[in-house]
Amino acid sequence: MVAGNWKMNTTPTEGKALVKAVMDKVPNPSTKVVFGVPAIQLMEIQELVKGHPNYAVAAQNMHQEESGAYTGELSAAMLVDAGIEYVILGHSERRDYAGEDDDLINLKINQALKHGLKPIYCCGEKLDIRQAGNQEVVVGRQIEQALSSLEADQLSQVVIAYEPVWAIGTGVTASNEQAQQMHANIRRMITNQFGSEVANNLTILYGGSVKPNNAAELFAEPDVDGGLVGGASLDADSFAAIINAVR
Numbered sequence: 001m002v003a004g005n006w007k008m009n010t011t012p013t014e015g016k017a018l019v020k021a022v023m024d025k026v027p028n029p030s031t032k033v034v035f036g037v038p039a040i041q042l043m044e045i046q047e048l049v050k051g052h053p054n055y056a057v058a059a060q061n062m063h064q065e066e067s068g069a070y071t072g073e074l075s076a077a078m079l080v081d082a083g084i085e086y087v088i089l090g091h092s093e094r095r096d097y098a099g100e101d102d103d104l105i106n107l108k109i110n111q112a113l114k115h116g117l118k119p120i121y122c123c124g125e126k127l128d129i130r131q132a133g134n135q136e137v138v139v140g141r142q143i144e145q146a147l148s149s150l151e152a153d154q155l156s157q158v159v160i161a162y163e164p165v166w167a168i169g170t171g172v173t174a175s176n177e178q179a180q181q182m183h184a185n186i187r188r189m190i191t192n193q194f195g196s197e198v199a200n201n202l203t204i205l206y207g208g209s210v211k212p213n214n215a216a217e218l219f220a221e222p223d224v225d226g227g228l229v230g231g232a233s234l235d236a237d238s239f240a241a242i243i244n245a246v247r
């Protein structure tokens with residue numbers, strides 16, 4: 001899978017043009033391609049990808065409650081009714097700027113799954129944690145908390161994105177070895193918790209300065225099943241090249 005996270009970028013006019021350009025360049029991707037678009041564009045972009053087997057849309061966030069007095073929020077039911085297939089949850093920017101923690105993200109993941117929406121769950125350590133060599137403990141704790149209470153069959157609907165925070169938007173990418181090591185560790189954890197069948201079928205994306213010039217190498221690692229792409233997903237040529245880097 002290759003998922004783009006546009007964050008708070010592109011107007012609706014620009015968003016439509018970007019999706020059309022990517023779909024023109026890669027009409028038949030060999031992998032699932034997901035556009036993580038701003039809320040205001042969800043329905044329009046969904047119309048553009050509708051009926052295509054390998055293109056889908058993700059919301060960038062979702063509220064954990066069913067409905068009610070939560071001004072400015074979107075519910076899982078709204079997203080599903082609009083035809084949206086995925087929701088990005090737990091992105092480091094939401095952890096940092098909106099104070100989201102793994103207990104809250106756990107509620108959101110459960111709520112998404114209850115409605116048949118597939119979460120793309122983001123985890124990853126900050127620089128000081130990596131420098132202290134504690135990344136596996138910290139990411140392990142994030143995963144344990146966020147996925148606690150899920151059943152094995154629900155895991156088949158979850159995508160995990162490992163995004164070291166120090167690599168997001170910085171131009172610094174984790175080395176192939178660093179990515180592979182963490183992905184293998186995540187798969188091991190999922191094996192222990194949910195069994196090897198679930199773990200082997202799990203999609204684990206790498207995110208953090210994925211670009212056309214490093215995507216193929218990262219995706220060639222045995223436990224890296226694709227990428228969650230920020231900056232480079234805003235440029236049709238770059239995003240198309242990253243999609244084509246999946247083998």
Ligand code: PEP
Nearest residue numbers: 168169207208209230231
């Ligand atoms: C992201 O925000 O999920 C991300 C990976 O961003 P970038 O590719 O720009 O580092």
